[in-house]
Amino acid sequence: MTQVHIIQNFAPGGIEHLVLALAEAPDIHVFSLEGTIGTLADAWPKIGAVATRLDAFGKCPGVDVRLPFRLARRLRQIKASSVVTHHAGPLVYGGAATRLAGINTYAHVEHDAWHLDQWRRRLLVRGALALYRPHRVAVSRVVANAARKRTGFSFRVIPNGVDCDAFRPVRKDEARMRLGLPTDKRLIGCLGRLEHVKGFDRMVEAARYLPEDVMVVIWGEGSERWRLTERICELGLSERVIMPGRTDRSNAIYPALDLFCLPSRSEGLPLSMLEAQACGVPVVASDVGGVRDGLCPDTGLALTLSDREPWRLADALLRHLEGLPAGDPRPFIQANLSFSETRDAYRALEVSHA
Known part of the structure; x- marks a missing residue:
């Protein structure tokens, strides 16, 4: 099994900390749409622990019509068995790449719903969900309900979790x-x-x-x-x-x-x-x-x-x-x-x- 998590930019943030924790498992691979491995590691040295299972695609601002094909090629090379995208940009590019690569097991995660209040973003996400048909996930009941109201699609909940061995009381x-x-x-x-x-x-x-x-x-x-x-x-x-x-x-x-x-x-x-x-x-x-x-x-x-x-x-x-x-x-x-x-x-x- 090789599960690939696709994020916009592997920089410190809630989504990225979750993906980094998941990537501690040897069968998890990470794709960052933006940046290079060098620039990402310089900005956040902690990702060095997963550098051998990290690909960065250097996406620049604006639409990149070639990016889905690059992602799909890499997915085939590493024999990815499933893909999980996080947030809107990875949904659009990663969803297309997943289907181009012929991968059946695909999930998309919404970490918040406030961005769906923008009508253009809402139309984009709704269209991508309809086109790529991912398994839909939200990080809380509130986010799931808000995303359902704005997109018309239901979401199951996988809440963010904490490693209680790493995070524990100290004097x-x-x-x-x-x-x-x-x-x-x-x-x-x-x-x-x-x-x-x-x-x-x-x-x-x-x-x-x-x-x-x-x-x-x-x-x-x-x-x-x-x-x-x-x-x-x-x-x-x-x-x-x-x-x-x-x-x-x-x-x-x-x-x-x-x-x-x-x-x-x-x-x-x-x-x-x-x-x-x-x-x-x-x-x-x-x-x-x-x-x-x-x-x-x-x-x-x-x-x-x-x-x-x-x-x-x-x-x-x-x-x-x-x-x-x-x-x-x-x-x-x-x-x-x-x-x-x-x-x-x-x-x-x-x-x-x-």
Whole structure:
């Protein structure tokens, strides 16, 4: 068996972290439409572990009519037995390549549905689903229902899962010492791409309403870094809101936190939120996408956020900090969102036919 997962660009993100985890199995191959193996590995050294089973096709912006044929040729060369595409671009190019290569077992995964609100994207995805007839998968019930409403096709759910052996609780003081973080502060952490959709500007604005003994740490990189940095300085929060950059050791970060915050404007079923809970850290999150599907009901809080009312997020964070729930979110993740079940579900697609 050789299962191929096709993604747009193998750069740090929720989809890519999931695919990277799946690719730890020796029979999983990854196709990245964009980039070269060299540029991808330079930008994200962690993918070096799967470099021998990674192909990058260097797609440039715009339509590439030859790409499906290149993908199909490579699929035949490695004797792929099944294909899984993730998101719209891989659906269009990978779906065509899968059918050109004569591969029957093909699944497509929707990780969020907000992009389907754009009518052109909706028509593109709906047409590709009708033409290529993949087995349709969504990462949460909310995403599945939203995708069904927008495309007219039903989706089964394979939720994102967490490796609970890799993500586990550690003594908070030890975790902070390793990271060089203060032990006399209450820490709220965020992790993700520094892009507008992730809502970290909301966290920065909310920080000015938090007490001085609360520190906010935002890990990640992206196009919003300089804008966020400037705003932090404008608000005089440089000592209380820090951005250490990207990390490939997220399992070392979560145990250092008192609380994890996900302030996103749009999401599917975010891995960072699941990972934090696997480490025993409660979560306050924006009520978007499939967040409620992945939030421990005993320890987590989902709320509607507004850019104009940052104090509401600050109030929710402070109330959660001062009255931290007695429960532990880790058993919820172990019981409902374990990576072993996610991996087995994707393996089972091998015997599913379009």
